[in-house]
Amino acid sequence: MQKEEMELSPLEAKVRDAVRALPELQADPDFRTGLAREFASGRILDRPPAVPKPAPRWHAAVRWGYIPAAAAILVVAFLIQNRGPDWTLIQASKHGTAVVAGQVVDLASAEARQAFRPRAEVALSGDATVTLLDPGVMALQIAPGTAARLPNTPGRWFGRTMRASLNEGELRVLTGPDFPGHRLVVRTAEGEAEVTGTAISVWRQGTTTCVCVLKGTAMIGTDEADMEPIPAGKRKVMFGEGKKPEISDIAPPHRDGLIPFVKRVEPYLEED
Amino acid sequence: MTLDKESLQARSGEGSPPSSSPKEGGGRTSLSRSTLEMVRERNPRALSMLFEFYFERIFGLAIRLLGDRDAAQDVTQDVFRKVYRAAYQLDPARDPGPWLMAITHNTCRDVWRSRAYKLSRKSSPIDDLAGSAVLREKGDTPEEAMARTERAQRVQEAILKLPEPYRSVVVMHDYRGLSHEEIATSIGVSYAAVRKRYSRALAKMGELLKDVL
Numbered sequence: 290m291q292k293e294e295m296e297l298s299p300l301e302a303k304v305r306d307a308v309r310a311l312p313e314l315q316a317d318p319d320f321r322t323g324l325a326r327e328f329a330s331g332r333i334l335d336r337p338p339a340v341p342k343p344a345p346r347w348h349a350a351v352r353w354g355y356i357p358a359a360a361a362i363l364v365v366a367f368l369i370q371n372r373g374p375d376w377t378l379i380q381a382s383k384h385g386t387a388v389v390a391g392q393v394v395d396l397a398s399a400e401a402r403q404a405f406r407p408r409a410e411v412a413l414s415g416d417a418t419v420t421l422l423d424p425g426v427m428a429l430q431i432a433p434g435t436a437a438r439l440p441n442t443p444g445r446w447f448g449r450t451m452r453a454s455l456n457e458g459e460l461r462v463l464t465g466p467d468f469p470g471h472r473l474v475v476r477t478a479e480g481e482a483e484v485t486g487t488a489i490s491v492w493r494q495g496t497t498t499c500v501c502v503l504k505g506t507a508m509i510g511t512d513e514a515d516m517e518p519i520p521a522g523k524r525k526v527m528f529g530e531g532k533k534p535e536i537s538d539i540a541p542p543h544r545d546g547l548i549p550f551v552k553r554v555e556p557y558l559e560e561d
Numbered sequence: 562m563t564l565d566k567e568s569l570q571a572r573s574g575e576g577s578p579p580s581s582s583p584k585e586g587g588g589r590t591s592l593s594r595s596t597l598e599m600v601r602e603r604n605p606r607a608l609s610m611l612f613e614f615y616f617e618r619i620f621g622l623a624i625r626l627l628g629d630r631d632a633a634q635d636v637t638q639d640v641f642r643k644v645y646r647a648a649y650q651l652d653p654a655r656d657p658g659p660w661l662m663a664i665t666h667n668t669c670r671d672v673w674r675s676r677a678y679k680l681s682r683k684s685s686p687i688d689d690l691a692g693s694a695v696l697r698e699k700g701d702t703p704e705e706a707m708a709r710t711e712r713a714q715r716v717q718e719a720i721l722k723l724p725e726p727y728r729s730v731v732v733m734h735d736y737r738g739l740s741h742e743e744i745a746t747s748i749g750v751s752y753a754a755v756r757k758r759y760s761r762a763l764a765k766m767g768e769l770l771k772d773v774l
Contacts, residue, residue, distance in 0.1 A: 295756065295759070295760060297763065298767070300767040300771060300774065301760075301763040301764060301767050303767075303770075303774040304719075304763045304766045304767050304770060304774065305735050305763060307712065307716045307770065307774060308716060308720070308731060308732070308735040308736050308766075309735050309736065310713075311625065311713055311716060311717065311736055312713065313617055313621050314620070314621055314624050314625075315617075316616070316617075316620045316630075316633075316634060316637065317630075317634065320634050321616060321620075324612075324616075324637065324638055324641060325609065325612045325613070325616070328608055328609075328612050328641045328644075328645060329605040329606070329608045329609040329612065330605060331603065331605075331645060333638070333641055333642045333645050334642065334645060334646065336638065336642060338639055338642065339634075339635035339636070339638050339639050340635050340636060340639050340668055340671050340672050340675070341671075341675060342671060343671050343674035343675055
């Protein structure tokens, strides 16, 4: 043996010596004699292999990365399949401009159709109004003078919560027949509204947020602990300076904005 | 063809009694170059010499690695079958020992991976590999011989309790006398990995055998 001894503990040295002291084991003499004859004569090739070749091992494939690669492809494919459709622009006023994700978009142009991507920051100026649709699920109207971040469109199987934020102006929401199972949360500095199947408007100016419910019920509050159901025909107003929120009847200007919006987009939601 | 004296002398180490050094193998005595050249040509007498010279080493490695006499015989048969088929690849300038040990180890690995072997390990006890006869050395009392036999049995059981990568390294190094470098080449892992496995194998066996060593 080559002199490459490792530093061993006394016990390990004893183990090593014990292995070295193991006696040679003798094979069955008949087996030995028969095999010697067959080997020398070449007849050994007539024998089929005694040890079958094992099937390829999965972990060898894993080692070479086939399974991780396949898994990654599946995950990517799944994520792509899970992704909901982008927002569809169904209506935009002919006048006014929009700044979407930092780019000025002419609402009368064809490029406006592609501009309103999920999670994009949007600011409308002048009297520009934009209505977006996720077919069957939800319609969203951005009122003139609004600065907001668009919600993501919901995933098919998971990631079904949509989140939007409103800095200023008004967002109007109408949910469609495919909305159940989804959630939309619209957040402002003063509070948030959780939509689970309804028609609402969320309006913000200065440090005041007003959420008006036209249909169904929405959960509205300054934070998660404060959320309470607000029924149709009511509104909740939240203030930014520590003032207590107020619940009252729906504000006529917001109701008057919601009614034509609902009337206009309902057919789009129903037809899908 | 004539077989040279060197080759015949090389056989004289066979069947030597247990000692505290590893059994012969690796880069020690070997068949002569001329014999190995004839093995390449599948000369029956040279093949016979190769068989006689290496049979015990191959069978011994297989049975220590597998703990099963029948499986070891199967492996030995397959090793010689493979050697016959690949005889033309043999390099007469080098000791074929490590090559044969590598084939033996790889064939044992095929056995380990076979479903039949896994099932048999679950259902049947380990063969009495200390030998059916009591291991008796000169001057031993019957009690000493019995203790020696029992100890060898425990050592073999401890070997078989090792995970296969550790088992291969400790048996090939200490029982068959291959260097860590030869083992690394044989089983296709790095030298550092062999040393690490060897160290862990000894530590694990130490735990298993501390009451008898």
